[in-house]
Amino acid sequence: MPIFLEKRQLVTPGDLIAEGEYLAGENTFVEDGKIYAARVGIVEYETKRVDVVALKAFYIPRAGDIVIGTITEVGFNGWTVNINSPYIALLRASDVLSRPFKPQKDDLPQVLDAGDLVVAKVVSYDRTHDPQLTVAEPGLGKITRGQIIKITPTKIPRVIGKKGSMISTIKQETGCNIILGLNGVVLITGKTLEDEQLAMRALLKIEQESHTSGLTDRITQMLKEEKTRKEENKNE
């Protein structure tokens, strides 16, 4: 089972990464029994499987994903939602109202208007139908306060970290609540704007340096430094 590259090496599309009994994982393809990379990314060899962790990609919906989207259009019996993906998502009125929708009685723009942000869950999606969303679960629905930032969707796992280590560090150090949309949109709600901005800076740093080693330590260090600086300013 020959492999051709070191672990965690940077590859470009078309690079030969493995041959033989390996399983072609994410962002790879097989031609004549050889496995090649399909995106710019970092190779990860596991015992029986090769993956390329993409450094840049777009979001493809999957049923069950939590996403954050913007309402783009109010329709007859629902809304169209931009979820930062090649495909536009649909949100049904009856789902938001949690009862049958009555066109004579209900005024949709009053419930959700163009430009509103929602935390939603993808109910269904396949390649022939646009994704459908739901907000009928606790924690989902219209966003009323906080900060929004966009990062490359493939880097969301890095933001979460091993068993959630990275995200819990940021939450703890900044005191912010963070909702990660799997489509790369992140909602940060904290007590003060400063806290929120600090969390934003940390997330952007993760996005930029996701492929380097020792990142969790650097982020922790950065957050602690900011904290002490803030306290010093208070004492003055």
Added chain:
Amino acid sequence: MNDKPEKLIDKKGLRLDGRKADELRPVKLEVGVIANADGSAYIEHGKNKILAAVYGPREVHPKHLALQDRTVMKCRYHMAPFSVQERKSPAPSRREVELSKVIRESLEPAVFMEYYPRTMVDVFIEVLQADGGTRCASITAAALALADSGIPMRDLVVACAAGKVDDTVVLDLMDTEDKLGGADVPVALMPNLNAVTLLQMDGILTHEEFEKAVNMALDGCRQIYAMQKEALKQKYVNVSEETKEEAEE
């Protein structure tokens, strides 16, 4: 520009700009130059200066163009009015419409078009300065921009031309050589799959000359491919180096 040189190749076998017959012009590549595009690249190939930007995959407009089984790729090759000696009308000319199609067809085999049906990918190519061989440089830059945008690809695409000047087969013709010379053969290649995606010829070549020109162009492609890969990696290597320095501090 009016003084035509008598000979395009001197006694020592050197060309007008001092290159040997099988020598490329200096190539500079950069990736991620346009912040608002999903993917972008810039190429300086000799005196050619070309920007390429990729948007998408995104919703198709107008909607009836959408295909149910694959992505629609749109490509626009455009020359800036100031890119040539005599001001060029900014309206797309016959040549630009044709080149747009030719470039699109040379890029499509490299992209996994069937992965994202009912979507569209836009490729914009703007020639800021032209000096012969812009279609090849455009393909090289556009392939980089596509890879940078995160669209799954089978391979990168590289292009390079060869041709005939003063009865000698030479690599990578520049504008004067192209206009005064005998023939021009642009070739686009997917280097890892070893597949040619574009092969054109204008002018007259014998069988032997044609074969020699194609092989020479393929060789040029492979040289540029090494630089292309390097440019794509450079974007991320720079970040790694910065963080290393930070850690050392």
